[in-house]
Amino acid sequence: MSFDSDNDSEDDVCPLCCEELDLSDKNFLPCQCGYRVCIWCWHTIKDHMNGLCPACRNPYSDDPHAFAAVDRDDVIKSEKRKRRLARQHALLHLPLVQRNLVYVVGLPPVAASEEYIRRPEWFGQFGKINKVVANLNQGLPPGDARHGSASAYISFVHREDARACIHSVDGFVLEGRTVKANFGTTKYCNSFLRHLPCNNNECMYLHELGDEEVS
Structure with a gap:
């Protein structure tokens, strides 16, 4: 680009x-x-x-x-x-750890909705949530452990809330599935790199300098 x-x-x-x-x-x-x-x-x-x-x-x-x-x-x-x-x-394609973004896999299918994720008895208990992108993993083969489960990207307002969420959720067994949670990776917003305002209110990319992913 x-x-x-x-x-x-x-x-x-x-x-x-x-x-x-x-x-x-x-x-x-x-x-x-x-x-x-x-x-x-x-x-x-x-x-x-x-x-x-x-x-x-x-x-x-x-x-x-x-x-x-x-x-x-x-x-x-x-x-x-x-x-x-x-x-x-180079920055446009650089993977970055977003410390307020949690990526969760292994959720029950009912959790494949933003409303469900935000519930206070679910991820809302860890702090104020900014954005949620939830998906139902239907396209995976039946033998895949993730088949029929849900995954979600949850963006918290505060980093410490994301850290607390990962600490509590990662490894938790729910409805026979082991839930996995970690910090999500993202990229820089193209508008940010060009020193332009981003007009996409749903943009999940970074608009400030972040932490580089270390592989």
Whole structure:
């Protein structure tokens, strides 16, 4: 997923080798027809192939049609932008432990609803719950121990409530099933990484720096 509309432009990639065009390539136009390739591909075509422009089929000259020297400040800005985008991309796919999020499996089927999960005799007893996503595991094969059971992501307002929930629930036997509970993992919200407000009220992703998952 791109973070900048410029990344979606075909002008940012050489059409022959599909490598990203650097600033020198973007200031380089080998043919008057306007078909842009990177400097490396231009040299390869001119010195080792037929020497013709892939678009208009006119021969390349020894001197490019247009070339402008690269400004040092532009190079610095470009490198900073690349590092920023690389960091954003890495953070977007980084699994994180969310200390106020509890993931529970092995619940009875009746618990596959937000209303049931929030009950004070159920998970509501551990503290104020922010969001709940509950699922009934119907698609699993009959031999799977989770078949016919429910699972849930429960987001508590306070971390200590999530910790207390895990301590009390994990390993508890309910209706012949052993319930398993642990901190849930999540990812950063794309809007957060782009320094934009998130307009999705149901967004379960992180909107602040979290704890990295250690595997």
